[in-house]
Amino acid sequence: MLRYLSLTLALLLASPLAAAQTLVFTAIPDEDETRLQQRFQAVADYLAGELDVEVRFIPVTSYAASVTAFRNNQVQLAWFGGFTGVQARQLVPGSRAIAQGVEDPDYRSYFIANQATGLEYHDGDTAPEGLRGLTFSFGSQSSTSGRLMPEYLLRQDLGDSPDELFARVGYSGNHSRTVSVVESGAYQAGVLSYTAWENEVESGNVDLDSVQVIWESPPYPDYQWTVRGDVDERFGDGFTERLTRALLDMDDPELLASFPRSGFIPADNEDYREIQEVAQSLGLLDE
Template identity: 40%
Template sequence: MSLTPARRLALKQALSCALAVSAMGALPALAADAVLRVSAIPDEAPTELQRKFAPLGKYLEAQTGMKVVFTPVTDYAAVVESLATRKIDLAWLGGFTFVQAKIRTNGTAIPIVQRAEDAQFTSKFITANPQITGLADLKGKTFAFGAPSSTSGSLMPRFFLQQAGLNPDKDFKNVAFSGAHDATVAFVAAGRAEAGVLNASVWDKMVEEKKVDTSKVRVFATTPTYFDYNWTVRGDLDPALVKKLTDAFLALDPAKPEDKAILGLQRASKFVPTNAKNYVGIEDAAKSAGLLK
């Protein structure tokens, strides 16, 4: 059947409209592909994690050309599972959480950078009890760790306590888990625990910001150094994007005011490359503590 010129024009216009609608319908999918999904272990209050990440997120958007979405989670295990199930692309992990992520992802999770400070990380033992002056004084006392999966708030302090001849489960009157480093300080300050342990970076920040009364709560011991935090990507992320992210972190320059502000919020002098081998000691400590088989 032949078409009149008018019918032919109408059909052409209808086809153009259909193609336009189809293209518009495809836009959300394209946008979704251009989103970088980020999360972090909840070692501080969710509002604080959001505040710290906001400038870094904007920087990563500029460096990658992608929309960056930060999603806080309720516990450490949720970050590991989200990385393993491809719900997030990039995660801020502690050393032990990285080991758990490596195991959960069958070795595919890739640590790309760490702060320079994370190669020489420590935990601080704190108390408001004047009778506690050393680790030996913790026998028979109530004690607060951070989260069970926290490297600096639980695993490594427990490991070093064991090396000092103390078994928290047997030698302490009671063991509690506060859930986060700043919460541990609150536990000790309020007398809910006679002593506790948290990472040195959060302690220093709280002291600087006068969020802890050091005339009451004080440090009485510090752990030996160990490797800790890193930024990790899921193993099947586009290698070109992994390189962009790595280069972006490494390019942060403390000599530039904007970069210095970002680094300051991350409690970092700079970011340096890292790799899975740096966390073998953490894995060994976890096995020694009975937290990994």
């Protein structure tokens, strides 16, 4: 009998009803996992205080896994990149982009190169021709700043696909690892989020005698908070608006520095139409 009751309790705790008052969120793993856990646990604590519900952050192992967790309702909120946000909203009708960083409407990618290549900073509107023939590392295959927009710009500016442009193409998995593989010489050049580069430099994790920025991309929209469209049914009428307000009101310098962002501003799905169209043009998203 006791065993039966224990099993019943376990099933109840695992059920959606028992978890009804827990808001679960995730984030694309664009940096080291330990650092992400530290960043977003503080965000979970902040949101719990603002919303008066339990809030839990769960890490994921890949960009694709963040989209899968959102689709399967394992998480109701996610800090997505531009492309992963578009993917998630396409898979979950009614989901909405609700907030973005002040910096996100004009986001950029930094192209970096090992100093041994001899490449210098290219102050131009188009990708430098000097990248041609090098070994090159993107970040995650689903990264907006580490793959999607850089590939689009390379094709547009230099006229060839990455496989045609470079001697060898790799995918490091995240921005931090892209810095590492280019710094070590495993790849001669690569591309990553400008905020990730600046964060790594500020943290003392980059040997600037071994790797440097050689080109800054034109701006494009990127990261955003996306929420499932059914959260009001789960947490009560007006919850989406309360959640949005909590994100927009986040002003603790330590919390903001963890993103890093100077603040958050409103966002909506239409802000990411450019990303959707680029992904479709590259065959990475259905029309």
